[in-house]
Amino acid sequence: MQRDLNLNITGRAQVGDPIATRSEGSERRLDILDGLRGIAIALVVWFHLWQVSWLDPGPFIFIPISGFLGVELFFFLSAFCLSYPYVCAYFEGTAPPALHHFAYRRFIKIVPSYAISIVAVIAIAALPGAKESWGANISWTTPQAAFFDLAAHLTFVHTLFGDTYASINGVLWTLGIEVQYYVIFPILIVLLLRAPFSVAGLMTAIAIAYRIRIGRCCVTPVFDHNLQQLLGFFDFFAVGMLCAFGYVWLRKHHPQIANLRWAWLSVALVGLVWITLLFMNLTAKRWRPEFSDFWLIRNGTYYAVAIGFVAIGSLFAPRFWHRIIANPVFVFLAVISYNMYLWHQVVFRWVATWTFIPHPPDVTRGDPTWAWITTICGFAIALAIASFVTYAIERPLLRMDPESASRRFGLLFRRAALRRQE
Secondary structure, eight states, X not given: OOOOOOTTSOOOOOOOOSSOOOOTTOSSOOHHHHHHHHHHHHHHHHHHHHHHHOOOOGGGTHHHHTGGGHHHHHHHHHHHHHHHHHHHHXXXXXOOOOHHHHHHHHHHHHHHHHHHHHHHHHHHTTSTTGGGTGGGGOXXXXXXXXXXXXXXXXXXXXXXXXXXXXXXXXXXXXHHHHHHHHHHHHHHHXXXXXXXXXXXXXXXXXXXXXXXXXXXXXXXXXXXXHHSSGGGGHHHHHHHHHHHHHHHHHHHHOHHHHTOHHHHHHHHHHHHHHHHHHHHHHHHTTTXXXXXXXXXXXXXXXXXXXXXXXXXXXXXXXXXXXXXXXXXXXXXXXXXHHHHHHHHHHHHHHHTTOSOSOOOTTOOTTOHHHHHHHHHHHHHHHXXXXXXXXXXXXXXHHTSOHHHHHXXXXXXXXXXXXXXXX
């Protein structure tokens, strides 16, 4: 039965959050998504640690080399988590999450930690050794350049310009992609609920066509900038949205299929093997120029579908599989994943400049002792910063509803006004 979806309805359902993937109408917490988010941040962190230390994990080298693909897993999870409460409301005939609540949750989740990280990186860029590490991406020559760079980042359009795409903090380009997706998400979810396969198929076709076009026309020193735009990742968002739809549809209308736990575990394992083979294929091409970009052009959609296999198969799999994927380590990493993502590369590059770490003369990278100390110290410091910002700032803000936040802001504003009058 077709149902109308009015995004302007004031509903009480909660927008799916990257950390707490729960919505009203859901039967239980989707713990698998927490586990997958923990895996995603682990992949990205390992990739950047390996880039700094070159610590060789032996036969598992294909994991850190391919670890940057954890970003695409984040895109998939964002699409799934955002779509899930809307899909639940659609099938249950209840009010969907209010648009203003969606905007508030996205703002309060993203912006405070993001702004803090930008201010901190700029503030410490003047420290000794900064230009060789975390400060290398800040090279403003005029006040106008600084203003433009900051304005582009604070409005999340920095990915659109070559000069700002990877400036300040090299990992922030993905936040631009995410926020640009948030802006068009209300339109996409309405369309997808009315024609899920058509909309997801069209989004996937757009991504494939965009990547092929960039691969043919724009292989330049800014190849990454040209390729890594929102349209280039549309298939990952599409598969995430479609998986959310499929999960709820099966659970509501075909519970007999949803209860085939061992069959769904097989689907998840097929997806896991597929991803492993894709990672190994990428690693085999690592000596070729622009290997990662050309690999994404040719294999991006395969990777998106493989992620979908793992996610949907794991959601319906037996409980022991949930305990494996959503283990305490991965769930904790999921909780701090956003701030870990914002801080880890800056910290790793800073630790790599420490001159007191023991190593043979004129040798750093490639020396096992240096690599291990750098890896342990970098990870520990990044973990501590991410945990502090998450539990001291991010999570308290997320627990505040928009009305409560408005009241507190008004109270603080009135107190400040009274103090000025005194």
